[in-house]
Amino acid sequence: MTTILAIQQSDGCILAADSQITYSRIYIQEDSGKITNRGEYIVAAAGDVSAGDIAQHIWQPPKASVNDKKDLRHFVITKVIPSLRDCLLTNGYRKAEKEDDGWSIIIALCGTLYEIADDYSVLTDSSGYYGIGSGSPYALGALHNGASLDQALVIADTLDPSTSAPFVYFKQSK
Numbered sequence: 001m002t003t004i005l006a007i008q009q010s011d012g013c014i015l016a017a018d019s020q021i022t023y024s025r026i027y028i029q030e031d032s033g034k035i036t037n038r039g040e041y042i043v044a045a046a047g048d049v050s051a052g053d054i055a056q057h058i059w060q061p062p063k064a065s066v067n068d069k070k071d072l073r074h075f076v077i078t079k080v081i082p083s084l085r086d087c088l089l090t091n092g093y094r095k096a097e098k099e100d101d102g103w104s105i106i107i108a109l110c111g112t113l114y115e116i117a118d119d120y121s122v123l124t125d126s127s128g129y130y131g132i133g134s135g136s137p138y139a140l141g142a143l144h145n146g147a148s149l150d151q152a153l154v155i156a157d158t159l160d161p162s163t164s165a166p167f168v169y170f171k172q173s174k
Contacts, residue, residue, distance in 0.1 A: 001046060001047065001133045001134035001135070001162045002017065002018060002020065002021070002034055002046045002132075002133035002134065002135065002162065002163065003017065003018045003131070003133045003134070003135030003136055003138075003139055003153065003156040003157075003160060003162075003163040004016070004017045004018075004034055004035065004044045004045075004046050004106060004131065004132045004133050004136065005017075005129070005130065005131050005136065005139050005140070005143070005149060005152060005153065006044065006106045006108070006113050006129075006130040006131070007128055007129060007130070007143070007149060008112070008113045008125075008128035008129075008130070009128070011111070011173060011174055012108075012111035012171060012172050012173040012174045013108050013111055013112065013113045013171070013172055014149065014169060014170070014171045014172075015035050015042055015044050015106065015108060015113075015169070015170045015171075015172075016035075016149055016153060016167055016168065016169045016170075017034040017035050017044060017167065017168055018034075018135065018153065018156070018157065018163045018164055018165065018166075018167055019164055019165065019166050019167070019168065020162060020163055020164035021033075021034075021049070033056075034046065034052070034168075035168060035170050036056040036057070037170070038056065038059070038060075038061055039061060039063070040061075040063065040064065040109060040110070041061045041107055041108065041109050042107065042108040042170050042172050043055055043056050043059075043061075043105060043106075043107050044105065044106040044107075044132070044170075045103060045104070045105050046103065046104050046105075046132040046133035046136075047101070047102050047103035047104055047118070047132070047133070048101055048102060048103040048118075050093060051088060051093055051103040051118070052103060052105070054087060054088055054091045054093055055084060055087070055088070055105055058087060058091055059083070059084055059087040059088075060083075060087070061080060061083060061084075061107075062079045062080060062083050064079075064109065064110065069110055072109060072110060072112055073114070073122065073124070076107075076109065076114050076122050077122050080107070080109075080114075081116070081120050081122065084105075084116070084120070085120055102117075102118035103118045104116070104117055104118065104132035104133075105132075106130050106132060108170075108172045110172075110174060111172050111173050111174030112174070113128075113130055115130050115132065127144070129143045129144065131143075133162075133163075134160050134162045134163070135156030135157070135159070135160030135162065135163035136156070138152075138155050138156045138159045138160055139152040139153060139155060139156040140152075142155045142156075149169075150167075153165070153167050
């Protein structure tokens with residue numbers, strides 16, 4: 001699978017991903033492709049590759065107005081989620097039949113992180129730490145125990161056979 005981490009900071013956020021894609025074999029893609037800039041969004045995807053490809057390369061996320069930015073969570077739930085769901089369905093994506101075949105997305109908008117599950121729920125965490133993919137439990141545990149982002153990724157690389165360096169990083173300011 002993968003390891004994607006994101007950290008909410010007071011002045012914005014940072015996202016990081018490994019470069020291994022595990023499908024029918026192991027692929028190492030040094031530009032990762034797991035995190036992309038989509039206008040005012042950063043989109044990171046783990047799990048079902050087709051859902052991630054649609055979200056990262058076909059989806060045209062809605063632009064947030066000045067008014068929308070006053071309540072970003074509401075905007076994400078009422079505008080972003082329907083837009084993403086419609087794009088996935090329009091482009092032939094159907095929810096996976098097996099639970100293991102789902103997807104997770106982390107988006108950054110205006111320097112704020114939101115985790116979106118494959119049931120389209122929108123999650124935020126007061127710890128400021130987010131992780132998706134098979135290596136994320138190791139990396140999140142490391143972050144919660146004082147490791148830096150770099151150290152957490154190395155720990156995931158060491159413990160998760162579906163995670164490999166090099167790592168890529170994206171930042172977004174508030």
